[in-house]
Amino acid sequence: MALLQISEPGQSPMPHARRLAAGIDLGTTNSLIATVDGGIAQVLADEAGRVLLPSVVRFLSGGEVAVGNVAQAAEVADPLNTIASVKRLMGRGRDEVGALPYALADGEGMVRLKTAGGDKTPVEVSAHILMALKARAEKTLGGTLTGVVITVPAYFDEAQRQATKDAARLAGLNVLRLLSEPTAAAIAYGLDRQPEGLYCVYDLGGGTFDVSLLRLSQGVFEVLATGGDARLGGDDFDAVVAAELEARGQPAASAESARALLRAARASREQLTTQDTVSIDVPGVFAGTLSRGELNALIDPLIERTLGPCRRVLKDAGVRVADIAEVVLVGGATRTPRVRERVESLFRKAPLYDIDPDQVVAVGAARQADLLVGNAGAADMLLLDVIPLSLGIEIMGGLVERIIPRNAPIPTTRAQEFTTYKDGQTALAVHVVQGERDLVADCRSLARFTLRGIPPMAAGAARIRVTYQVDADGLLSVSARELLSGAESEITVKPSYGLTDGDIERMLSESMAHAAHDAAEREWREQVVEADRMIDAVEAAVAADGRLLAEGEGEVIAAQAQALRAARDKRDVAAIRRAIEALDRVSAAFAARRMDEGLRRAMTGHSIQEFR
Amino acid sequence: MADNHFELFGLPVGYQVDERELARRHRELMSACHPDRFAQGSAQERRLAVQKSAALNEALKVLRDPIARARYLLELAGVSTEEETDTVMDPAFLVQQMEWREALEAGHEDPAQMASLTQEWAALMAAKEQELAGQLAAGAAGHAQARRLVRELQFLRRFGDELDEARLEI
Numbered sequence: 001m002a003l004l005q006i007s008e009p010g011q012s013p014m015p016h017a018r019r020l021a022a023g024i025d026l027g028t029t030n031s032l033i034a035t036v037d038g039g040i041a042q043v044l045a046d047e048a049g050r051v052l053l054p055s056v057v058r059f060l061s062g063g064e065v066a067v068g069n070v071a072q073a074a075e076v077a078d079p080l081n082t083i084a085s086v087k088r089l090m091g092r093g094r095d096e097v098g099a100l101p102y103a104l105a106d107g108e109g110m111v112r113l114k115t116a117g118g119d120k121t122p123v124e125v126s127a128h129i130l131m132a133l134k135a136r137a138e139k140t141l142g143g144t145l146t147g148v149v150i151t152v153p154a155y156f157d158e159a160q161r162q163a164t165k166d167a168a169r170l171a172g173l174n175v176l177r178l179l180s181e182p183t184a185a186a187i188a189y190g191l192d193r194q195p196e197g198l199y200c201v202y203d204l205g206g207g208t209f210d211v212s213l214l215r216l217s218q219g220v221f222e223v224l225a226t227g228g229d230a231r232l233g234g235d236d237f238d239a240v241v242a243a244e245l246e247a248r249g250q251p252a253a254s255a256e257s258a259r260a261l262l263r264a265a266r267a268s269r270e271q272l273t274t275q276d277t278v279s280i281d282v283p284g285v286f287a288g289t290l291s292r293g294e295l296n297a298l299i300d301p302l303i304e305r306t307l308g309p310c311r312r313v314l315k316d317a318g319v320r321v322a323d324i325a326e327v328v329l330v331g332g333a334t335r336t337p338r339v340r341e342r343v344e345s346l347f348r349k350a351p352l353y354d355i356d357p358d359q360v361v362a363v364g365a366a367r368q369a370d371l372l373v374g375n376a377g378a379a380d381m382l383l384l385d386v387i388p389l390s391l392g393i394e395i396m397g398g399l400v401e402r403i404i405p406r407n408a409p410i411p412t413t414r415a416q417e418f419t420t421y422k423d424g425q426t427a428l429a430v431h432v433v434q435g436e437r438d439l440v441a442d443c444r445s446l447a448r449f450t451l452r453g454i455p456p457m458a459a460g461a462a463r464i465r466v467t468y469q470v471d472a473d474g475l476l477s478v479s480a481r482e483l484l485s486g487a488e489s490e491i492t493v494k495p496s497y498g499l500t501d502g503d504i505e506r507m508l509s510e511s512m513a514h515a516a517h518d519a520a521e522r523e524w525r526e527q528v529v530e531a532d533r534m535i536d537a538v539e540a541a542v543a544a545d546g547r548l549l550a551e552g553e554g555e556v557i558a559a560q561a562q563a564l565r566a567a568r569d570k571r572d573v574a575a576i577r578r579a580i581e582a583l584d585r586v587s588a589a590f591a592a593r594r595m596d597e598g599l600r601r602a603m604t605g606h607s608i609q610e611f612r
Numbered sequence: 613m614a615d616n617h618f619e620l621f622g623l624p625v626g627y628q629v630d631e632r633e634l635a636r637r638h639r640e641l642m643s644a645c646h647p648d649r650f651a652q653g654s655a656q657e658r659r660l661a662v663q664k665s666a667a668l669n670e671a672l673k674v675l676r677d678p679i680a681r682a683r684y685l686l687e688l689a690g691v692s693t694e695e696e697t698d699t700v701m702d703p704a705f706l707v708q709q710m711e712w713r714e715a716l717e718a719g720h721e722d723p724a725q726m727a728s729l730t731q732e733w734a735a736l737m738a739a740k741e742q743e744l745a746g747q748l749a750a751g752a753a754g755h756a757q758a759r760r761l762v763r764e765l766q767f768l769r770r771f772g773d774e775l776d777e778a779r780l781e782i
Binding site for chain 2: 147176177217218220222308311312315371372373374382383384408409410411412413469471472530533534536537538580584587588591592595598599601602603
């Protein structure tokens with residue numbers, strides 16, 4: 001609502017107007033956007049009636065960018081500037097991505113692609129896909145999106161999630177929540193309206209494999225365990241088919257030919273879903289036939305790699321195959337008959353696949369987005385998620401000390417105490433990694449946090465409490481305080497394969513989505529949105545729970561809210577920020593009392609039930 | 613708000629916890645303070661929601677795990693299990709652990725041997741947990757024994773993880 005007020009200062013929006021919210025499936029191969037209208041979730045189509053937006057972005061010289069089908073059409077002719085399957089590169093370093101059909105720029109950190117439009121990070125490429133979806137939705141719905149839910153593979157690590165959120169920020173989208181794809185699928189299947197039970201979601205997409213075990217109970221959807229392989233998907237099926245065709249014929253001689261071969265491999269795999277044999281003709285590489293049996297033999301080892309994580313998830317959750325109520329199939333690659341057979345034999349149960357496996361995730365995300373913006377009325381569903389991979393820090397000898405184990409429910413925090421080992425030491429560095437192995441070298445480096453501002457003391461005297469917090473999106477933040485002096489440490493973050501705030505600022509000021517406004521304008525808008533949220537929230541809280549105010553507290557809060565309102569109407573970003581902080585300070589104790597009161601009410605309702 | 617994890621869930625302080633009841637209360641409290649409930653709220657509300665729900669998750673983690681729960685009860689009573697620093701254990705217990713490790717090493721590819729080892733391990737786990745419950749019920753008099761049992765159970769759990777790993781590989 002606040003956003004609408006800013007964009008249309010002259011027109012006050014309807015007090016109970018429906019907020020526009022959408023769910024986005026940012027996929028490896030295709031992306032979709034869906035919304036809930038009149039209680040019914042629907043996937044939005046482009047002018048040509050297509051709902052799938054190929055996740056392909058082409059950068060042309062002169063800064064022009066093409067997204068989707070137009071870009072895909074140029075894939076063979078202009079392979080170096082036409083980026084496909086960029087999801088696989090999100091939050092990844094150059095040394096981690098293997099051979100790519102693109103030109104890579106030198107440098108540390110997240111991989112960068114050299115294109116005719118300049119060097120691009122995967123975050124920027126994804127932002128273009130998101131912008132295209134945003135434009136589609138806003139055109140169809142006739143208004144600005146209040147917020148979106150974007151799905152990520154459950155198995156995405158922190159760097160990949162952060163990269164996804166950064167892409168949304170570049171695209172000018174307000175992310176309500178990053179939702180795991182299997183959970184979204186379960187929502188779409190309406191499993192949230194089912195009786196209590198355990199549900200397994202097997203999600204094999206273009207580039208990633210996820211398996212999640214969910215428990216449903218009284219409207220609460222709880223992810224019990226999740227596992228998978230962030231680098232295994234239908235693309236790999238295509239790659240083994242392509243390699244087989246090359247082995248039977250000639251190796252592809254050019255980038256164009258390699259692309260044509262991959263497309264033929266995918267097409268033949270798709271056709272073998274309904275046919276027993278296909279004929280294939282890739283000029284200069286292979287001409288002949290492939291049977292379903294031959295395909296099965298080629299992809300069996302890859303399918304086998306999905307079954308290990310399935311067993312591990314069952315074990316992590318302490319659940320047996322017989323306990324599972326339903327198995328749900330998600331992702332285009334689960335159309336492959338052999339995948340269905342193998343899943344059925346593992347779980348000894350015919351899986352569900354009646355919702356289009358390409359749309360199911362976007363539909364579930366749309367329903368969650370609708371709920372989060374408050375359109376669905378009283379919230380009757382809650383999602384509780386877990387962290388997919390353990391978080392640890394580097395200790396002596398290149399070893400990892402685990403701080404948060406995989407499958408721990410999120411949000412979660414963990415505090416640790418450190419001391420200094422030199423007299424007068426004022427800084428400390430913490431290297432955070434993610435993964436299950438004992439050696440730092442075998443885990444993924446997430447970030448290095450440098451704490452400064454430790455008061456100088458004798459070696460071993462300082463007690464620095466470092467707090468790691470993982471939020472509901474699975475994103476990590478770190479704070480630190482020296483306990484004896486109470487001094488809050490300054491923390492600088494150097495993401496290993498991510499973007500710094502500075503990088504994002506630079507990209508924002510360069511990006512087309514924000515070309516109309518300069519950086520100052522955007523910053524001012526962001527602060528005004530936050531100011532309005534803050535004023536609305538505080539005033540609503542005082543109106544609802546005024547009895548929780550201490551004597552005189554209400555007056556102080558009201559005065560500070562008034563001061564913020566005054567600051568908001570001037571174009572002074574720093575003044576607004578100061579006024580927000582001041583209102584936050586004077587209302588913090590009241591807000592905490594309200595939260596506790598809410599918890600007490602939840603408990604009281606419980607005891608009443610019990611005595612009845 | 614609450615002085616300890618039990619109080620947070622409105623449960624009596626003690627080793628016996630009804631896990632279904634605990635899970636139910638956790639879900640109810642989460643429904644009141646999960647960040648998704650404040651998706652449209654101010655930064656302040658969202659920050660508080662993250663803190664509260666993280667505290668609930670931490671309390672749940674401790675209370676639903678019998679070993680962590682016992683360790684926490686001892687901690688509330690001022691008894692530290694010092695698992696990181698004090699490595700002195702009952703020699704007979706250690707000898708048995710070493711024998712089991714050797715048996716696992718030798719028999720990890722033999723399903724029958726694995727099954728019998730698993731059975732033996734599960735029986736000892738159960739016996740020690742029962743003994744732990746008894747010592748904790750005895751109050752301060754049982755603390756020293758309870759401390760020993762928590763430390764041994766932690767050992768046994770690690771061995772159980774290794775058994776699981778070996779079984780997954782078969």
